Amino acid sequence: MIERIILIGVTVASVGYFALAVRRRLAPMLSGKERNLPFDRCPSRLWTVFCEVMLQTRVIRERPLPGLLHALVMWGFFAFAWVSVEHFAVGFGLLDPDGVGHGWYGAFAAVWAVAVLAGIGGLSFRRFVLRPRALGETLSGTSALVAVHITVLMVTYLLDWGRLDPASPGWRVNWWVHAASLLGMLWLIPNSKHLHLVLAPVAIFFRGKGTSAMRPLRDDDDDDFGMLAFSDLSSKDVLDVHSCVECGRCTDNCPANLIGGSLDPKQIVLQLQKGLLAGGEVVAGDQPMVDRGAAWITEDDLFQCFTCGACEQACPVGIEHVGMKILDLRRGLVSEGRTANPKLTDMFNTMERAPHNAWGASHKVRAKLLESAGLPKYERSAEWLLWLGCGCSYDPHGHEVARAMQRILTAAGLSWGVLASETCCGEPARRAGNEYLYWELSEQVISALRANGVQKIVTCDPHCARMFDSDYRQQAEFAELGIEVVHHTELLASLVGSLSLQGREGRVTLHDPCYSARGRGVVEQPRQVLRALGADLREMRHHGERTLCCGAGGAQLFIADDSVEHPGGRANHLRFDEARRTGASTIATACPYCPIMLSDAAGHAGTGDVRVADVAELVAERLTDPAPADRASD
Ligand code: SF4
Ligand code: SF4
Secondary structure, eight states, X not given: OHHHHHHHHHHHHHHHHHHHHHHHHHGGGGTSSOOOOOOTTHHHHHHHHIIXXXXXXXXXXXXXXXXXXXXXXXXXXXXXXXXXXXXXXXXXXXXXXXXXXXXXXHHHHHHHXXXXXXXXXXXXXXXXXXXXXXXXXXXXXXXXXXXXXXXXXHXXXXXXXXXXXXXXXXXXXXXXXHHHHHHHHXXXXXXXXXXXXXXXXXXXXXXXXXXXXXXXXXXXXXXXSSOOBGGGOOHHHHHHHXXXXXXXXXXXXXXXXXXXXXXXXXXXXXXXXXXXXXXXXXXXXXXXXXXXXXXXXXXXXXXXXXXXXXXXXXXXXXXXXXXXXXXXXXXXXXXXXXXOOHXXXXXXXXXXXXXXXXXXXXXXXXXXXXXXXXXXXXXXXXXXXXXXXXXXXXXXXXXXXXXXXXXXXHHTTOOEEBOTTOOOOSHHHHHTTOHHHHHHHHHHHXXXXXXXXXXXXXXXXXXXHHIIIIIGGGSHHHHTTOOEEEEHHHHHHHHGGGSOBOXXXXXXXXXXXXHHHTTSOOOHHHHHHHHHTTOEEOOOSSOGGGOOOOSOTTTHHHHOOTTOOOXXXXXXXXXXXXXXXXXXXXXXXXXXXXXXXXXXXXXXHTOOSOEEEEHHHHHHHHBSXXXXXXXXXX
């Protein structure tokens, strides 16, 4: 009887402590500026949770061997859920100890106990002996304790399953050790990264669509200028910072960190967690503020980000580092006028002056292209608007892509045109944190789209596609227009089968732009096009949704300080080296920014034998129809 009273006492104390500790951590979810959690797409969200939690797909895909070891532990937990229920039912006198642990389920759990021991042994060896850089320099005491608890749980189960006599003192001691280990986990979990056992499924369920999605500022809150203080963290942010398993997958995949920059997405999350727990006020500031403890994250780190989304893609627990945190913090700093970055100020000044593009180029450059290439003006009766974006409007290589699209769309017999009045969609401004400028520019663009009755947009710039399909849809004025938006590789994939093509492409590697592959999930379409051209397609180590950024995103094409040398070189050099190792003679891209970065890297490497070309250019070159200019001269 006394034993049973003790058991009730320690169980109530452990469960109570667990509930209070979790509540304390999650309390800021109820006081942040954005308390709404998204409940759209519920079936697809549940399916993602099933795949990533139950099947551990992302964990295994990112790091196959450690992922599999983790999966063994996780699946073992599921198998042991019923064992634990039976264990306490015996303790409370609800089940006869002679009646549990027999039959197929007892043997099934015993097999899983061995699998869990193998898993936890392998993970402990990796963490405490191999000590990979991603896990951090300091050894985690709680990780060691949790490993001990799990080991004790499995060993005591196996001893019991080996048929200890329930009447013997040995059985009783074994029972109590097992129970104490289980209850001890309730004291460990809420104060450690193992809280992810509880929160990860929830964070994964609420993860946004695509990577780097930004939250809209609240209409009903005049003080919402982005993230400045810890009280600005949204409910999802609070969930995220307490879900982190500190695995370092985000940092391992971060190009800014790979080249030796100080940006470390894992530390962004952990600093937010520490600041929140310590009752911090201001989230980010300059280095002196961080040094004297007045802020937790440096402005410099935030402005190194390429917004490529590799961190979010790799994260096994659904944490959104980019749009929800890094970009929201940039937005907060810029709104408050607290950034002293001269490159940033230059870009904003350039964009504020007519004709409002980050390139600082005159509208005449674009007008000349429209005239010399004979690009048709968009008419209401046309099916497609070819949105050139600033890249194809002002960059010389972008002009070639625009001409290529002209040939393809004409050969395909589509009705299409371009807007004479096209202006910047505001992408560099929003990614760099200038929400006000983004709103001004987006209003102009939406008015032009409305005035011209546009229904379908195809663009060669995945940054523009992302803006229209994600950022602009947050505005009712755009959403109500019901415009369909596609990246040009999506349209090319649907057209290529009907085009008359000649010759075969040689050895090609595809550099997937982050904003199409990760942002939109457009991975197969450009490959389909290249295969239709007969290309010998060679994949780089990072490809598809796991692509590596060229270094231009997040407005870095305009704001990066080229005088800063990182120990690991530059992101575009890193990417170009990967491309070169495939032995391909052509690097195909599908974004006007990437060729600028990769051609620069090719120049730096002194390599003249690798061509960088947009997928559209490769298609246009294989068309049997003559180019419009040739036709004109007939
Ligand atoms: S978005 Fe890319 S550059 Fe930015 S933190 Fe994530 S991985 Fe690093
Ligand atoms: S943010 Fe995600 S990927 Fe990065 S350390 Fe935490 S759990 Fe791992």
